[in-house]
Amino acid sequence: MESRVSAGELARLGVTVRIPTTLRAYTDGQDEVLLEGTDLAALLRRLDDAFPGIRERVVDETGAPRRYVNLFVNDELVREPLPAVHLSAGDVVHILPSVAGGSLA
Template sequence: MSVNVRIPTILRTYTGGQAEVPAEGSTLAEVIESLEKNHPGIAARVLDDQGKLRRFVNVYVNDDDVRFEQGLDTATPQGAGVSIIPAVAGG
């Protein structure tokens, strides 16, 4: 399945400055694998050493937070929008 991935400013160095890039996959894990293939280094910024989503990175498939869905096994239907959003802390 082809999806559109919205890339936050901090990760755009991996995508040549592009704010949105296409990726392939029927699950979020496959989409991240596709991103890594086409934009080396980006997966390490999204996944931790155990291959799980980093604690301070939020990922949405359409409007659904994948942490409340199936995590990396969340389905990514054809044409879905995937958003990678780094958490913002402050006081």
């Protein structure tokens, strides 16, 4: 199940969050969802309101992204604390696991 929206709707409605395959069990299979949020921390709380449990997969108890989770806003890797990452309608947030090449696992 997908919920794609047009570019015009995105700009008007809010921020798109792209959901990685392994977390789509939380979103009933949706690969992207549209939410309102003025910063990245607030956006993840909104995401969790809609899909309980998903936020804890992305950030730990300190509110920081888990060690091997990367967040992008549009094409930019997020390096700042999440409350400091301001969002605007039309932004696209990507939640991506790190590639683990070279691991002893």
